[in-house]
Amino acid sequence: MGDAVEITGLVKRFGSVTAVDGLDLKMPRGGLLALLGPNGAGKTTTVEICEGFVRPDEGTVRVLGLDPRRDGTALRPRIGVMPQGGGAYPGVRAEEMLGLVAACAADPLDPAWLLDVLGLGGARRTPFKRLSGGQQQRLSLACALVGRPELVFLDEPTAGMDPQARRLVWDLLEALRADGVSVLLTTHLMEEAETLADDIVIVDRGRVIAQGSPSALTAEHADDAQLRFRARPGLDTELLSAALPEGYLVRESAPGAYRVAGIVDPQVVSTVTAWCAQQGVLAEELHVGKRDLEEVFLELTGRELRT
Numbered sequence: 001m002g003d004a005v006e007i008t009g010l011v012k013r014f015g016s017v018t019a020v021d022g023l024d025l026k027m028p029r030g031g032l033l034a035l036l037g038p039n040g041a042g043k044t045t046t047v048e049i050c051e052g053f054v055r056p057d058e059g060t061v062r063v064l065g066l067d068p069r070r071d072g073t074a075l076r077p078r079i080g081v082m083p084q085g086g087g088a089y090p091g092v093r094a095e096e097m098l099g100l101v102a103a104c105a106a107d108p109l110d111p112a113w114l115l116d117v118l119g120l121g122g123a124r125r126t127p128f129k130r131l132s133g134g135q136q137q138r139l140s141l142a143c144a145l146v147g148r149p150e151l152v153f154l155d156e157p158t159a160g161m162d163p164q165a166r167r168l169v170w171d172l173l174e175a176l177r178a179d180g181v182s183v184l185l186t187t188h189l190m191e192e193a194e195t196l197a198d199d200i201v202i203v204d205r206g207r208v209i210a211q212g213s214p215s216a217l218t219a220e221h222a223d224d225a226q227l228r229f230r231a232r233p234g235l236d237t238e239l240l241s242a243a244l245p246e247g248y249l250v251r252e253s254a255p256g257a258y259r260v261a262g263i264v265d266p267q268v269v270s271t272v273t274a275w276c277a278q279q280g281v282l283a284e285e286l287h288v289g290k291r292d293l294e295e296v297f298l299e300l301t302g303r304e305l306r307t
């Protein structure tokens with residue numbers, strides 16, 4: 001059996017913007033691959049090309065061995081699609097919407113069961129426009145899955161969900177994978193990629209800049225301990241960097257979250273905490289240890305994932 005998705009040399013331009021710039025990617029059948037990247041990295045465009053909605057300028061794309069545009073009619077019944085932001089007729093009730101989609105499939109899952117699994121049992125008769133954002137997302141996911149697809153494309157499936165709803169979705173995705181369904185998702189959430197994915201592909205400016213299992217991606221520089229801590233937002237990181245030996249750089253990676261780039265030794269830890277003390281600031285959650293995916297990402301792209 002071939003790969004679920006195979007992309008070679010993919011290029012897509014919108015006027016002067018190159019959204020996808022020579023992207024290569026392979027996902028085996030039964031795999032769960034997470035495309036991770038900052039806003040505008042080209043994730044959605046890549047997924048829409050795989051779904052057959054967008055025509056590539058260069059390169060080849062094979063989805064379940066088929067060309068998404070030329071073989072669209074054969075491919076469509078075999079894939080599930082959850083677009084970013086979802087969407088449905090505003091007045092349609094949740095169960096009606098899912099029923100409509102199920103009616104198009106040869107051998108659909110039981111819509112009532114699927115609504116229950118996704119925690120939407122109580123919202124069955126609620127019109128789409130009155131569902132919360134997270135409920136709309138889950139309904140949209142249910143629509144992508146109800147036709148028992150072999151492969152699903154999920155564009156930021158848990159965006160805007162509370163942690164409890166996110167957990168339901170993660171459990172369902174784990175169950176799908178156990179059933180052999182292939183999943184390609186995009187996400188801004190490191191934790192989501194780390195929890196679910198066999199393979200993470202980090203994309204920036206339309207290109208793949210790193211790829212591997214979550215543990216392989218963080219293991220590359222495993223010996224370099226990293227220092228991070230939390231304190232009130234807005235500390236003068238330039239001043240703190242200047243207090244450290246040359247080559248060390250302190251960043252506020254998110255409001256109140258500080259990271260020290262450079263190899264950590266006892267002196268560095270002591271300088272950082274002493275500097276904080278001088279400023280009358282308590283450094284909380286001081287952590288010295290292996291870098292996490294967030295750090296890998298920051299190093300590779302120079303940008304925060306959550307912008």
Ligand SMILES: Nc1ncnc2c1ncn2[C@@H]1O[C@H](COP(=O)(O)OP(=O)(O)OP(=O)(O)O)[C@@H](O)[C@H]1O
Pocket residue numbers: 014017018019020037038039040041042043044045046084
């Ligand atoms: N239809 C379009 N017309 C013009 N430019 C587009 C179009 N679609 C995407 N782009 C541009 O292509 C680039 C990649 O966009 P894309 O939506 O694929 O990124 P993304 O990684 O999915 O980002 P996000 O996380 O914000 O969804 C962006 O610069 C975007 O503005």
